[in-house]
Amino acid sequence: MLFLFFSGTTFGQTQLFSGKLTAGGYTGTAEYPFVIVDGDSIPDGSFLMYKSNVNALLQEKDSFFSFSGAFDNGFPTGFWKFQFGAFSSNQASQVVGYQYRIYVSGILHDAFGNLTQGKPDGDWTYKLAEVDNSEVSKVLFQSQISYDKGVPQKSFRIENDSSSLVGRFLRNGFAHDVWVVYSDTESEPAENWFFTNGLLEKIEKITESGRQLYPVFGSALQQDTEIVLDQRYLKVLEWYLSVQDSNLNPEDMAMYQLLEQNAAQYASIDRFFNDLGRSEFMPRFKVKVPYYPLDSLETNQLQKAKMSFEAANEISASLLGNPQLDLLIRSNPEAQYYYDVVEKLQQDFLDPLASFLKFEQQQILNFLPQDLLYKQIWPNGLPTKQIQLEGQSQEYASWVFETGVAYGQEANNISNLANMADYANQGLSSISARLTEWLREEMKQQQFLELDKQLVEETKKLEQLVDSLKSTASIRMVNALNGILSTKEQSLKAYAQMEASDEKLEYGKTVLACLKDLNQLAMSLGNLPNQQQAITEKYQDAVWNPFTATIMDEEVKKRITAAYRNVVVPYALEKVAAPVSCDQALDIVKLLEDTQKRLFELREESTSKLERKLRKEQDPETVLALLGIVSPFNTAEQ
Amino acid sequence: MRKFYNVHLIWCFVLCSVMSISTFAQEENVLPEESEFKDPIGRVWFNTYGNIRISKRLFWDAQTHFRFEETANTPYIGQIGQIYNRHALGYIYSKKFNVSLGGVLRINFNTDEDSEDRSVVPEWRIWHQYQFAMPLGSTMFYHRIRIEHRWTQGFAENSEYIFRNRWRYMLRAKVPLNNYKFEPGTFYVSPEAELIMQSGKPVVASPMEDLRLTTTLGYIINPRLTVAAGMMYSTGQSLDNGGIYKQNWTMRFHMYFSPDFRKVKNKLPSIHFDD
Numbered sequence: 085m086l087f088l089f090f091s092g093t094t095f096g097q098t099q100l101f102s103g104k105l106t107a108g109g110y111t112g113t114a115e116y117p118f119v120i121v122d123g124d125s126i127p128d129g130s131f132l133m134y135k136s137n138v139n140a141l142l143q144e145k146d147s148f149f150s151f152s153g154a155f156d157n158g159f160p161t162g163f164w165k166f167q168f169g170a171f172s173s174n175q176a177s178q179v180v181g182y183q184y185r186i187y188v189s190g191i192l193h194d195a196f197g198n199l200t201q202g203k204p205d206g207d208w209t210y211k212l213a214e215v216d217n218s219e220v221s222k223v224l225f226q227s228q229i230s231y232d233k234g235v236p237q238k239s240f241r242i243e244n245d246s247s248s249l250v251g252r253f254l255r256n257g258f259a260h261d262v263w264v265v266y267s268d269t270e271s272e273p274a275e276n277w278f279f280t281n282g283l284l285e286k287i288e289k290i291t292e293s294g295r296q297l298y299p300v301f302g303s304a305l306q307q308d309t310e311i312v313l314d315q316r317y318l319k320v321l322e323w324y325l326s327v328q329d330s331n332l333n334p335e336d337m338a339m340y341q342l343l344e345q346n347a348a349q350y351a352s353i354d355r356f357f358n359d360l361g362r363s364e365f366m367p368r369f370k371v372k373v374p375y376y377p378l379d380s381l382e383t384n385q386l387q388k389a390k391m392s393f394e395a396a397n398e399i400s401a402s403l404l405g406n407p408q409l410d411l412l413i414r415s416n417p418e419a420q421y422y423y424d425v426v427e428k429l430q431q432d433f434l435d436p437l438a439s440f441l442k443f444e445q446q447q448i449l450n451f452l453p454q455d456l457l458y459k460q461i462w463p464n465g466l467p468t469k470q471i472q473l474e475g476q477s478q479e480y481a482s483w484v485f486e487t488g489v490a491y492g493q494e495a496n497n498i499s500n501l502a503n504m505a506d507y508a509n510q511g512l513s514s515i516s517a518r519l520t521e522w523l524r525e526e527m528k529q530q531q532f533l534e535l536d537k538q539l540v541e542e543t544k545k546l547e548q549l550v551d552s553l554k555s556t557a558s559i560r561m562v563n564a565l566n567g568i569l570s571t572k573e574q575s576l577k578a579y580a581q582m583e584a585s586d587e588k589l590e591y592g593k594t595v596l597a598c599l600k601d602l603n604q605l606a607m608s609l610g611n612l613p614n615q616q617q618a619i620t621e622k623y624q625d626a627v628w629n630p631f632t633a634t635i636m637d638e639e640v641k642k643r644i645t646a647a648y649r650n651v652v653v654p655y656a657l658e659k660v661a662a663p664v665s666c667d668q669a670l671d672i673v674k675l676l677e678d679t680q681k682r683l684f685e686l687r688e689e690s691t692s693k694l695e696r697k698l699r700k701e702q703d704p705e706t707v708l709a710l711l712g713i714v715s716p717f718n719t720a721e722q
Numbered sequence: 723m724r725k726f727y728n729v730h731l732i733w734c735f736v737l738c739s740v741m742s743i744s745t746f747a748q749e750e751n752v753l754p755e756e757s758e759f760k761d762p763i764g765r766v767w768f769n770t771y772g773n774i775r776i777s778k779r780l781f782w783d784a785q786t787h788f789r790f791e792e793t794a795n796t797p798y799i800g801q802i803g804q805i806y807n808r809h810a811l812g813y814i815y816s817k818k819f820n821v822s823l824g825g826v827l828r829i830n831f832n833t834d835e836d837s838e839d840r841s842v843v844p845e846w847r848i849w850h851q852y853q854f855a856m857p858l859g860s861t862m863f864y865h866r867i868r869i870e871h872r873w874t875q876g877f878a879e880n881s882e883y884i885f886r887n888r889w890r891y892m893l894r895a896k897v898p899l900n901n902y903k904f905e906p907g908t909f910y911v912s913p914e915a916e917l918i919m920q921s922g923k924p925v926v927a928s929p930m931e932d933l934r935l936t937t938t939l940g941y942i943i944n945p946r947l948t949v950a951a952g953m954m955y956s957t958g959q960s961l962d963n964g965g966i967y968k969q970n971w972t973m974r975f976h977m978y979f980s981p982d983f984r985k986v987k988n989k990l991p992s993i994h995f996d997d
Binding site: 639 | 771773775781814817857864904905946978982
């Protein structure tokens with residue numbers, strides 16, 4: 085249907101793409117025709133994409149690739165060839181005919197075969213080789229598989245540098261017969277996997293100590309289902325094998341490694357196809373596994389258990405990983421008790437649940453016999469609601485959370501697990517609430533300590549600044565600085581007299597902010613001489629005096645500068661000396677900044693009218709208004 | 723800079739040549755055996771100097787002087803001797819050099835109380851001037867070459883105009899006293915020496931008309947207004963007898979003003995003559 089749809093809509097003109105392209109993690113030059121269908125560009129026609137860089141090769145190493153094939157309406161179709169890898173050169177070159185020949189060494193991936201409608205069709209070869217001086221020195225991996233429209237057929241062969249796997253499929257793609265792994269060093273098979281119609285009957289492992297037989301699914305098999313031989317299948321096998329022999333790790337088996345490797349190599353090509361068009365390149369080796377489906381009730385319970393577990397696990401992790409709690413338990417035995425309970429809940433309730441839910445996460449729970457699984461994880465049944473703590477005084481020897489939640493101790497159904505998870509979650513929530521309260525108290529203490537430290541620092545800074553400014557200040561300035569000190573003293577006194585409380589903490593923060601503001605104000609006052617100097621310099625005009633034949637500076641717009649010097653600045657200083665309130669400190673800083681800014685502007689403006697108005701005007705608010713400066717005091721008083 | 727010195731040198735050369743020619747003029751035998759120096763006369767001058775900026779490079783030079791001299795009946799300030807109107811159009815070549823060209827109308831008053839001749843006669847001049855400024859440390863030096871073409875007549879009825887040329891060179895310094903540069907509020911002392919030579923048919927044996935040695939103390943009120951006061955000794959040959967030297971002690975009071983009525987935006991380049 086899809087194919088027909090696209091065939092029917094490709095009336096658009098075919099265009100040619102030629103340029104830089106990124107697909108499947110590869111970036112290089114690509115050339116291919118495409119058509120636009122519903123705003124999407126669909127590759128259609130022969131395709132070429134490549135990258136290689138001689139300079140990089142000669143300097144250090146070149147990661148190269150070259151992909152060629154064809155698309156039909158977005159589906160890779162026909163013969164495709166993939167070559168990629170990384171080469172380096174020893175820089176020795178040789179001229180042969182009209183060409184330079186450079187010998188390269190490195191790794192070369194080489195894959196080729198046919199596709200039909202995006203599915204491998206016919207023989208596919210994937211080869212990974214080590215190249216030394218332009219010659220293949222070692223084949224690291226090779227797989228040869230035949231397909232019929234994506235379904236693996238007949239016999240196949242996968243080998244790496246240490247072992248080879250030979251097996252075969254039925255026409256319908258199911259694994260069948262004996263899949264044999266040979267070790268390169270032995271003539272005898274190392275592993276035999278016996279499939280019948282997709283179902284793995286047994287695994288035979290031949291070691292130096294002899295043959296070992298693993299029935300794999302054994303007699304547990306009542307109902308089976310079809311899945312793809314992929315990571316998931318191998319996880320299922322892993323579990324079944326671990327039940328039979330806990331020392332046997334399937335990941336160590338050659339078969340496992342070869343299949344893994346093959347899947348990884350195919351995946352790199354699959355990613356490329358998926359970025360460009362539509363394909364199902366991954367081989368679908370079909371197998372059968374035991375099937376233990378959950379009913380809808382069980383599925384619900386499982387979801388419930390999962391949610392409770394996740395919530396509980398989060399609380400537990402945040403408590404056990406809280407550094408403040410870690411400190412608190414050293415001084416507070418009750419906190420220590422709760423901490424121990426949390427640890428115990430984590431160990432006895434959450435960790436086993438995590439092991440169980442891992443299978444759900446891997447999507448293989450349906451393929452495992454649950455009663456066996458329970459026995460494996462909870463051999464002694466579920467933990468009791470009452471937790472016993474060892475080596476503690478009577479008072480702290482046990483813990484139980486009073487709640488309506490109950491669960492049977494037998495580990496035989498998901499419902500019990502869900503209730504247990506719920507119990508753990510509720511218990512942890514209540515412990516968390518209790519501990520958080522303590523932590524908040526503790527934090528408050530810390531905050532007071534920190535705040536007091538900052539207050540002392542800021543006060544010291546302010547006092548030092550005021551001292552240094554006083555040494556060169558005018559009387560007016562000294563009065564203003566004393567105003568700052570007086571406000572500082574009053575604020576600190578009020579803070580010191582308060583009882584320790586949330587209000588005090590809040591108030592302390594405003595005092596700290598006030599001290600910072602006062603510091604800023606003191607700095608602003610300290611900067612006044614510089615500001616006045618800057619304004620004086622700004623109001624100089626260079627005038628040519630023909631009688632001395634020199635250029636001389638002349639102060640201009642004197643009424644404006646006089647208003648600044650004799651009215652605005654004294655006004656600001658008086659406000660600070662008043663004394664200034666915490667709220668006003670920054671207002672005055674801003675007033676002084678605004679004044680400088682405004683005076684700089686007025687220097688360039690036409691001001692003859694303003695100068696006339698300023699004459700004899702002594703009222704600071706009127707002067708500020710005339711200068712066009714917003715006075716914080718004027719609005720406050722209004 | 724080099725250009726100014728070149729101009730300067732040429733003018734020195736011209737001046738020296740003129741002086742040489744004058745010195746070799748034939749002298750009358752009515753000359754006394756020895757030079758005779760008349761008794762010094764006291765004078766008071768009130769001078770205003772205007773330098774009114776017209777454009778980036780042009781200015782109007784406007785000077786009005788009121789010159790008093792003592793007579794037997796009017797000691798000290800004396801009576802008005804001349805009212806002197808000097809005007810010119812000036813061109814500022816650079817900060818260090820300017821030239822002027824203009825005219826003078828001088829009103830001469832007859833200060834001879836016994837005379838029965840006319841009491842007022844006009845005197846006409848065309849003048850041009852070349853002025854150089856040279857900074858040396860905080861001191862400024864000025865060279866001024868002024869050439870005047872002068873038509874004068876006596877107080878007697880129906881006097882004929884006589885024509886003379888005047889060749890003037892002045893060296894002046896201005897030394898700031900309370901500052902390292904000239905600024906509003908600066909006092910300065912200004913010594914100056916000017917030699918005035920003359921030539922023309924009526925000038926037979928008296929080429930050195932006047933030698934003026936002056937020192938003034940000035941105060942810069944602002945860049946546009948300066949006041950100064952000083953004392954000048956001057957001496958020179960009488961026109962009718964080169965053996966007789968006049969002498970004067972003159973108190974001088976000066977006001978220098980330099981208004982600039984141009985709009986602000988036009989003023990801006992005024993300090994960058996060389997842009």
